[in-house]
Each structure stands twice: as structure tokens, then as C-alpha cells.
Amino acid sequence: MANPFEKINQEQTPAMDDLSVLSSSYVPENFPHREQQIDSMVKSLSSIMRHGRASNLLLYGKSGTGKTSISRYVTQLLQEAGKGSIKVVYINCQITDSTYSILVYLVNSLSERDEERIPPMGWTLDRVYSELITRIGQMKKYIVVVLDEIDKLIEKNGGDSLYVILKASDDGKEANLSIIGITNYTSFADNLDARVRSRLNQESIIFQPYNATQLRDILKDRMGGIVSHTVVEDSALNLCAAIGAREHGDARKAIDLLRISMEIAIREGKSRVGEAEVYKARDKFETDVIKESIMALPLHSKIILLSVVLSQKFANRPAYTGEVYENYKRICEEISVQNLGFRRISEILSDLDDIGLIVSVTKSMGRGGRTRFIRVPDHIDSIEQHILEDEQLSTFKGVKLTKQEKLSGLEDESHQDIDDIFNSQRSD
Ligand SMILES: Nc1ncnc2c1ncn2[C@@H]1O[C@H](COP(=O)(O)OP(=O)(O)O)[C@@H](O)[C@H]1O
Ligand SMILES: [Mg+2]
Known part of the structure; x- marks a missing residue:
């Protein structure tokens, strides 16, 4: 018989494949609303070709x-225009995250032959450093090192790590080296030692958040590369742009939403993407992020979060810290795990708040007391489900929960009032 799967191939692959221009690894050739930034980068880096040297750049x-x-994109163009006289090395400091590993990575990127590569560990830092200086000298090429997420490097290794790398640009004899640092934190340079800051931040370029109109242009431009049978309605495109704009002007979010919406439409056999698909995509997106962040939590954080979920559901209002603590202990007992102390639990609750899995509000009560209310803001059922997917919680069958009926100073307030306090404080 004719292969029935081939039919699916023919039906779906063309449309699915085309979406690759909306994938995160795809580097487009057009960047609407970034002409100014590209121009500044080009101007600054052109001086390599003119004068054999460029300033270090910082992109925020x-x-x-x-x-x-x-x-x-820009460094690729530069490398092409340099016709073999310029070498670009891109390093993501979140992945290559120590001074040592960066120096080794640099040495190996400057190795022309495999046998020149050095081992990932075992050498002293000094030896790797002097090897780097030798290689820079032998290269006879101008080297541009892109340090993406450079703040992660400082966070983990302090400012000295950067100093060592900056120093390499002076110690190299013949060839030269300059650095493009990239960071999400505007205040990043403030925390640096003055000598490092002035060296790194010779020129800086700001990438402002996009507004909804700009994001719409970007989406339209990226869509231009798709030959698709799926029609994206204007209202859907606008919604993706609006959501991306609300999310600190994030093009990644807007593009991801559009891609997921189209995938949803294709999977459901629809030929149009409307607002409904975008809302579905947003839900999927959020729950995926939630799932990932829960999976990454240590056991006790999961148990504490589970306690918040169960306490909140049981009381049908935000939970009090006391309830969360009490129910946490009961869950630990149920699954035969030694519970942590109150102080540690408070710290974990603050961490969960930072991640955004819970929201907590502290309210001053009468007579000088203060009480913390804790709430899981969204997706409470899927959060519970993801926590219970942990094998260590597989024996959990449920516990008898506790609920505080009244709290001194709060006797006259109904539960609805607690919700109101929460909402008013949250929106501050
Ligand atoms: N002006 C633009 N035009 C087209 N695509 C863009 C534009 N700005 C950002 N993008 C796309 O948005 C996504 C996120 O951009 P990225 O460069 O990773 O951001 P950052 O490094 O600032 O977090 C990428 O897929 C990128 O191609
Ligand atoms: Mg980035």
C-alpha cells in the first residue's frame, strides 16, 4: 500500500518547515527599528579596517x-569584509562561565589546526594566558571577542576576570584585540572597578525596548520569509506585538508567540491564525515556563510550594505563613522527609517569590504584628500537577490540612478583604 505517513509529510512538512525563520536560532538579514544601533556598531568597528584598531563596545x-x-549579524559582515584579516570569537558567558574556560576557549578558537588545541583543564591560568598572548601574536589577524551575557561572568568570577581578558588586548604584540560586551543590565558597569569600567565601556550602545508598533513591523518583516498556507489575521499579529510590548518590549516573546500560534493552527488543521490561537499560544508558553521552573526546584522548595497550593485551595484565599509552615511539615511527615526550620522556609518562600511562582504580601496588623499572605497567582492546578510529577513525591497521597480561622487583628475582616489587600498592594 502507499505509505500513509507520506501523506502527512506532504500535508504538513512544507508549512511546518517554513516556520524556521521564526525560530530563535535564525538570524534575519533585516532588523527594522535597529538601524541606528547597527549604524553605531558599524561606525565603531569600521575603524578596525581603517586604523587597525577599534574601541571596546558595550551593548545594553x-x-x-x-x-x-x-x-x-554585524560581526559576520565585518569578518566577511575583512577578507581573512579579522577573526570574530563569540562567547556566551552564561555557558563558558569562568576566566579560565574563556581563556582556553579563546586559545582554541585561535588554533588553526586540531593539534594546536589545548586541554579544557590541567594547565595553570598563567600558562593558558601566555599561550593566548603567543597565539594572538602569531595570528596576524585582528580579533573581536564578543562576550555575551557578560554580567554573568562578573557575577560568578568578579571584575578581575574581565581585567585579565582586557589585559590580553594590550599584551598582544602584533595583532590587536577588542571586546564587545553584551548585557541585559543597564547598571552593570556601575559595579565594576573603575579601571575595568573605563576600559570596557569606551563606547556604549543602548537597545531600547520595542513598542507594540515596532514589534508589529518586526513580525511582518519576519513573516515575509514564510511561504505558508496559514493566513495570520492582522488582529492576531497585533495581539502578539501587544503582548511582547507589555513584556518589556521583547521581540523574542512576540516572535515565539506568533510561531506557537501558527503551530497550533496547523496542528488543529486550521488555515487561519486568529486571536484565539494567540491566547492558546500564550497559555502554552506560560505553562511551559512554569513547568521548567518547577522541574528545576530542589525537593524542599517543591514541598513548600505544594504546601502553598494546598493551603490556598483548602482555605479558598491566600494562605498565612503559619498555615504554609504547618502544612509543609505535614507533607514532609507523610513522605518521610526531615523538614527544614522556619528560617530556611522563609528564605525559600522569598526565592519562590523572586521566580514569580508565588506572590506574597506582608500586612501590618493591629498591635504591631505583621502577617505574610502568600498566594499562587496563576495556573494553580498545573503547578500542583508538575510538583507531583517529582518521583520523590510519588508516595504522596494527601494529608489532613490545617487552616487558621482567625488571626488577631484581623477578626473583623472577611476573606474577601484579604484578597482586596492583596490586589491593592500587588499593583503598587
Ligand atoms: N529588529 C528586529 N528585527 C527582526 N528580528 C528581531 C529584531 N530584534 C530582535 N529580533 C529577534 O528577536 C529575537 C530575540 O533577539 P535577541 O537578539 O536574542 O535579543 P537579546 O540578545 O537582546 O535578548 C531573535 O529571534 C531576534 O532575531
Ligand atoms: Mg542575548
Whole structure:
């Protein structure tokens, strides 16, 4: 018989494949609303070709504002124009995250042959450093090092790590080296030692967040590369742009939403993407992020979060810290795990708040007391489900929960009032 799967191939693959221009690894050739930033980068880097030297550059901007892809795009053009006289090395400091590993990575990127590569560990830092200086000398090429997420390097290794790398640009004899640092944190340079700051931040370029209109242009431009049978309605495109704009002007979010909406439409056999698909995509997106962040939590954080979920559901209002603590202990007992102390639990609750899985509000009560209310803001059922997917919780069958009926100073307030306090304080 004719292969029935082939039919699916023919039906779906063309449309699915085309969506690759909306994938995160795709570097477009057009960057609407970034002409100015590209221009500044080009001006600054052109001096390599004119004068054999460029200033170090620092690119700032929130995530999804185009820093990484535009750096890759511009440095690629530079390397091509240099016709073999310029070498670009891109390093993501979140992945290659120590001074040592960066120096080794640099040495190996400057190795022309495999046998020149050095081992990933075992050498002293000094030896790797002097090897780097030798290689820079032998290269006879201008080297541009892109340090993406450079703040992660400082966070983990302090400012000295950067100093060592900056120093390499002076110690190299013949060839030269300059650095393009990229960061999401505008205040990043403030925390640096003055000598490092002035060296790194010779020129800086800001990538402002995109507004909804700009994001719409970007989406339209990226869509231009798709030959698709799926029609995206204007209202759907606008909604993706609006959501991306609300999310600190994030093009990544807007593009991801559009891609997921189209995938949903294709999977459901629809030929149009409307607002409904975008809302579905947003839900999927949020729950995926939630799932990932829960999976990454240590056991006790999961148990504490589970306690918040169960306490909140049981009381049908935000939970009090006391309830969360009490129910946490009961869950630990149920699954035979030693519970942590109150102080540690408070710290974990603050961490969960930082991640955004819970929201907590502290209210001053009469007579000088203060009480913390805790709430899971969204997706409470899927959060519970993801926590219970942990094998260590597989024996959990449920516990008898406790609920505080009254709290001194709060006797006259109904539960609805607690919700109101919450909402008013949250929106501050
Ligand atoms: N002006 C733009 N035009 C087209 N695509 C863009 C533009 N700005 C950002 N993008 C896309 O948005 C996504 C996120 O950009 P990225 O460069 O990774 O941001 P950042 O490094 O600032 O977090 C990438 O897919 C990128 O190609
Ligand atoms: Mg980036």
C-alpha cells in the first residue's frame, strides 16, 4: 500500500518547515527599528579596517531587544569584509562561565589546526594566558571577542576576570584585540572597578525596548520569509506585538508567540491564525515556563510550594505563613522527609517569590504584628500537577490540612478583604 505517513509529510512538512525563520536560532538579514544601533556598531568597528584598531563596545538592553542577533549579524559582515584579516570569537558567558574556560576557549578558537588545541583543564591560568598572548601574536589577524551575557561572568568570577581578558588586548604584540560586551543590565558597569569600567565601556550602545508598533513591523518583516498556507489575521499579529510590548518590549516573546500560534493552527488543521490561537499560544508558553521552573526546584522548595497550593485551595484565599509552615511539615511527615526550620522556609518562600511562582504580601496588623499572605497567582492546578510529577513525591497521597480561622487583628475582616489587600498592594 502507499505509505500513509507520506501523506502527512506532504500535508504538513512544507508549512511546518517554513516556520524556521521564526525560530530563535535564525538570524534575519533585516532588523527594522535597529538601524541606528547597527549604524553605531558599524561606525565603531569600521575603524578596525581603517586604523587597525577599534574601541571596546558595550551593548545594553533588556532581553529580546536584538542584542545577540544584531551582534552576530554585524560581526559576520565585518569578518566577511575583512577578507581573512579579522577573526570574530563569540562567547556566551552564561555557558563558558569562568576566566579560565574563556581563556582556553579563546586559545582554541585561535588554533588553526586540531593539534594546536589545548586541554579544557590541567594547565595553570598563567600558562593558558601566555599561550593566548603567543597565539594572538602569531595570528596576524585582528580579533573581536564578543562576550555575551557578560554580567554573568562578573557575577560568578568578579571584575578581575574581565581585567585579565582586557589585559590580553594590550599584551598582544602584533595583532590587536577588542571586546564587545553584551548585557541585559543597564547598571552593570556601575559595579565594576573603575579601571575595568573605563576600559570596557569606551563606547556604549543602548537597545531600547520595542513598542507594540515596532514589534508589529518586526513580525511582518519576519513573516515575509514564510511561504505558508496559514493566513495570520492582522488582529492576531497585533495581539502578539501587544503582548511582547507589555513584556518589556521583547521581540523574542512576540516572535515565539506568533510561531506557537501558527503551530497550533496547523496542528488543529486550521488555515487561519486568529486571536484565539494567540491566547492558546500564550497559555502554552506560560505553562511551559512554569513547568521548567518547577522541574528545576530542589525537593524542599517543591514541598513548600505544594504546601502553598494546598493551603490556598483548602482555605479558598491566600494562605498565612503559619498555615504554609504547618502544612509543609505535614507533607514532609507523610513522605518521610526531615523538614527544614522556619528560617530556611522563609528564605525559600522569598526565592519562590523572586521566580514569580508565588506572590506574597506582608500586612501590618493591629498591635504591631505583621502577617505574610502568600498566594499562587496563576495556573494553580498545573503547578500542583508538575510538583507531583517529582518521583520523590510519588508516595504522596494527601494529608489532613490545617487552616487558621482567625488571626488577631484581623477578626473583623472577611476573606474577601484579604484578597482586596492583596490586589491593592500587588499593583503598587
Ligand atoms: N529588529 C528586529 N528585527 C527582526 N528580528 C528581531 C529584531 N530584534 C530582535 N529580533 C529577534 O528577536 C529575537 C530575540 O533577539 P535577541 O537578539 O536574542 O535579543 P537579546 O540578545 O537582546 O535578548 C531573535 O529571534 C531576534 O532575531
Ligand atoms: Mg542575548
